[in-house]
Amino acid sequence: MSDKNTVETSEAEIAVHWKEEEYYYPSPGFIAQANLTDESVFDRFSLENFPDYYTEFAELLTWYKYWDEVLDTSDAPCWKWFRGGQLNASYNCIDRHLAKNRNKTAIHFVPELEDEPVHHMTYQELYVRVNEFAALLKETAGLKRGDRVTIHMPMSAELPITMLACARLGVIHSVVFGGFSSSACADRVVDSNSRVLITMDAYYRAGKLLNHKAVDDEACELAEKDGQKVDKMLVWQRYPGKMSSDAPLVEGRDVVVNDELKKYYGARVEPEKMLSEEPLFLMYTSGTTGKPKGAQHGTGGYLAYVTAMSKYIQDIHPEDVYWCMADIGWITGHSFIVYGPLALCASTVIYEGVPTYPDAGRSWRIAQDLGVNIFHTAPTAIRALRKVGPDEPAKYDFHFKHMTTVGEPIEPEVWKWYEKEVGKGKAVIVDTYWQTETGGFLCSTVPGLQPMKPGSAGPGVPGIHPIIFDEDGNEIIKGAGKAGNICIQNPWPGCFQTIWGNRQRFVDTYFGMYNKDPNSKDWRDWPYLTGDAAVMSEDGYVRVLGRIDDVINVSGHRLGTKEIESAALTVPEVAEAAVVPVNHEVKGKEPELYVSLKPGYEASPELVQKVADAITFEIGKIAKCRNVWIVPDMPKTRSGKIMRRVLGAISNKGDVGNVMTLANPEIVEEIQKMVG
Numbered sequence: 001m002s003d004k005n006t007v008e009t010s011e012a013e014i015a016v017h018w019k020e021e022e023y024y025y026p027s028p029g030f031i032a033q034a035n036l037t038d039e040s041v042f043d044r045f046s047l048e049n050f051p052d053y054y055t056e057f058a059e060l061l062t063w064y065k066y067w068d069e070v071l072d073t074s075d076a077p078c079w080k081w082f083r084g085g086q087l088n089a090s091y092n093c094i095d096r097h098l099a100k101n102r103n104k105t106a107i108h109f110v111p112e113l114e115d116e117p118v119h120h121m122t123y124q125e126l127y128v129r130v131n132e133f134a135a136l137l138k139e140t141a142g143l144k145r146g147d148r149v150t151i152h153m154p155m156s157a158e159l160p161i162t163m164l165a166c167a168r169l170g171v172i173h174s175v176v177f178g179g180f181s182s183s184a185c186a187d188r189v190v191d192s193n194s195r196v197l198i199t200m201d202a203y204y205r206a207g208k209l210l211n212h213k214a215v216d217d218e219a220c221e222l223a224e225k226d227g228q229k230v231d232k233m234l235v236w237q238r239y240p241g242k243m244s245s246d247a248p249l250v251e252g253r254d255v256v257v258n259d260e261l262k263k264y265y266g267a268r269v270e271p272e273k274m275l276s277e278e279p280l281f282l283m284y285t286s287g288t289t290g291k292p293k294g295a296q297h298g299t300g301g302y303l304a305y306v307t308a309m310s311k312y313i314q315d316i317h318p319e320d321v322y323w324c325m326a327d328i329g330w331i332t333g334h335s336f337i338v339y340g341p342l343a344l345c346a347s348t349v350i351y352e353g354v355p356t357y358p359d360a361g362r363s364w365r366i367a368q369d370l371g372v373n374i375f376h377t378a379p380t381a382i383r384a385l386r387k388v389g390p391d392e393p394a395k396y397d398f399h400f401k402h403m404t405t406v407g408e409p410i411e412p413e414v415w416k417w418y419e420k421e422v423g424k425g426k427a428v429i430v431d432t433y434w435q436t437e438t439g440g441f442l443c444s445t446v447p448g449l450q451p452m453k454p455g456s457a458g459p460g461v462p463g464i465h466p467i468i469f470d471e472d473g474n475e476i477i478k479g480a481g482k483a484g485n486i487c488i489q490n491p492w493p494g495c496f497q498t499i500w501g502n503r504q505r506f507v508d509t510y511f512g513m514y515n516k517d518p519n520s521k522d523w524r525d526w527p528y529l530t531g532d533a534a535v536m537s538e539d540g541y542v543r544v545l546g547r548i549d550d551v552i553n554v555s556g557h558r559l560g561t562k563e564i565e566s567a568a569l570t571v572p573e574v575a576e577a578a579v580v581p582v583n584h585e586v587k588g589k590e591p592e593l594y595v596s597l598k599p600g601y602e603a604s605p606e607l608v609q610k611v612a613d614a615i616t617f618e619i620g621k622i623a624k625c626r627n628v629w630i631v632p633d634m635p636k637t638r639s640g641k642i643m644r645r646v647l648g649a650i651s652n653k654g655d656v657g658n659v660m661t662l663a664n665p666e667i668v669e670e671i672q673k674m675v676g
């Protein structure tokens with residue numbers, strides 16, 4: 001999310017070239033079983049009916065007490081949803097399912113080692129373990145409602161147990177992606193004032209058992225230097241009963257969870273009756289200042305929203321086996337591995353390791369063996385799987401009825417491979433556009449009601465009313481063929497409540513640009529600025545071009561980096577493409593292109609030419625790139641997003657900054673040598 005409130009959109013014409021305008025339709029079989037097929041939803045969820053329509057989402061939950069007011073705007077733009085209502089997220093994700101479904105699998109945990117058995121955890125087991133761990137948090141760690149706790153854990157069944165135990169007590173969890181370094185973890189401990197850090201001794205990733213506790217020992221040291229002492233570190237064991245890390249236990253601070261739990265066998269903890277507007281968790285996300293922002297999500301609004309999105313857009317039914325490949329350390333994992341699916345009593349898959357180890361078939365074996373029928377992943381994973389094994393999916397006996405893509409714009413070329421090879425021509429695809437801050441989806445097709453269009457996310461989901469503004473706050477009407485800043489006209493329950501400890505930054509970053517009266521209590525005066533550039537076509541479908549700062553201005557024409565990347569991906573040898581702007585005396589900016597190849601292909605001057613030709617062919621000379629660099633791999637974040645910022649710094653001979661939190665920091669130097 002950009003903190004910049006000024007965007008250079010002054011150039012009148014915005015070039016929009018994207019060849020794909022084809023529709024794909026859901027099959028009658030899919031429609032027959034879909035959760036949402038009633039077209040009247042769009043009338044019911046019209047702006048005129050705002051905000052009352054959101055009670056339909058809240059009704060999916062079990063409340064101790066109903067709300068006094070659907071939307072309280074008194075502290076605009078910090079909206080309070082379902083004010084006065086009382087509920088508990090852990091109760092909604094577990095207890096309420098027990099009467100009918102206690103023996104149903106809640107979580108399938110798939111370890112990396114294929115000879116280690118898959119753990120099928122029932123709702124009853126989840127209930128017992130969450131209660132016992134909640135007792136430990138309360139008694140051993142002294143935690144109570146409103147306290148913050150940092151959780152730095154790998155993908156494991158114990159991670160949702162930990163989150164749900166916090167939620168049961170009203171303790172605000174802040175999960176830090178397991179692959180993040182000690183210093184990234186320490187920053188988050190300090191910002192959230194966590195005096196308790198929960199970790200796991202070790203975990204497998206791509207064939208190695210990583211010593212995770214050692215990372216958190218260092219995090220504690222760093223946090224203390226920065227003024228936040230961690231006085232309890234709770235350490236789960238990857239293999240209960242034995243330590244898999246040689247990091248010594250610190251006397252008085254460290255508690256081995258699996259030993260300590262013996263004190264709490266059989267314990268039951270009453271869920272706290274939380275006010276709807278009380279925070280459920282913090283999720284840190286990066287801003288442009290380098291200091292991570294803690295997006296604070298509330299209890300009632302967030303849970304109602306993700307449950308509804310899981311039901312109507314993910315189309316999850318209780319009998320489905322649902323696998324979202326994200327890491328729980330990101331918002332996708334919070335909303336669409338843990339809270340949404342469990343609130344719907346689905347079976348959710350959690351896997352350890354990476355999709356391509358020990359071989360390119362791993363994901364498809366998991367899908368086959370567990371009978372996964374709803375699959376959720378990101379373009380980066382789709383590109384990676386296509387790169388290492390384009391024909392692998394056909395070798396396995398799995399059948400998805402529904403698939404999701406999230407996190408980045410997906411190139412039509414890649415979408416079509418996903419549809420044909422992974423979906424085997426039978427699955428619907430939803431391209432869900434949203435953010436850490438938004439809690440759940442903003443734009444997507446409703447799978448049983450609207451056709452798909454490769455490369456476009458879709459219109460606003462029911463209840464979300466997107467609008468595209470130019471820099472002066474004038475609406476760019478749909479079908480105008482111009483890009484602008486995509487905003488949401490109305491508040492919605494999944495939206496974060498504030499930035500932890502920094503209300504002003506929240507107001508300035510997300511509302512500063514188009515708010516005309518800072519004292520207004522009327523929600524109409526506070527459109528939410530996503531920070532993305534987008535185009536809305538005639539049919540209302542939104543195509544996200546990338547972050548506002550991902551738009552390149554060449555001789556007064558604005559080009560979305562994605563358009564050029566998409567053109568490069570039409571070359572069959574190309575696996576991934578990333579465009580960055582480089583400074584140019586005359587043109588202002590010029591695009592420079594990085595591509596990586598599928599296995600079995602070699603870089604050559606002919607191939608460079610072929611890629612350059614494809615761009616001229618697909619878009620025109622205006623998009624001609626200064627250079628096409630064929631690189632061995634792209635620098636990527638741990639969540640798989642290509643770090644265009646790093647490539648941009650390389651191209652402009654600037655400072656690449658701290659790259660140690662990347663998944664593959666070593667690639668940076670390699671590319672620098674190549675570019676010179």
Ligand code: 6R9
Nearest residue numbers: 406407408409431432433434435436544547
């Ligand atoms: C959920 C998540 C948010 C940014 C967002 C946008 C990009 C997400 C997208 C997409 C095009 C999609 N983004 N989904 N762009 N199509 N379907 O990814 O959250 O990590 O906070 O990233 O990701 O640029 O603003 P987060």
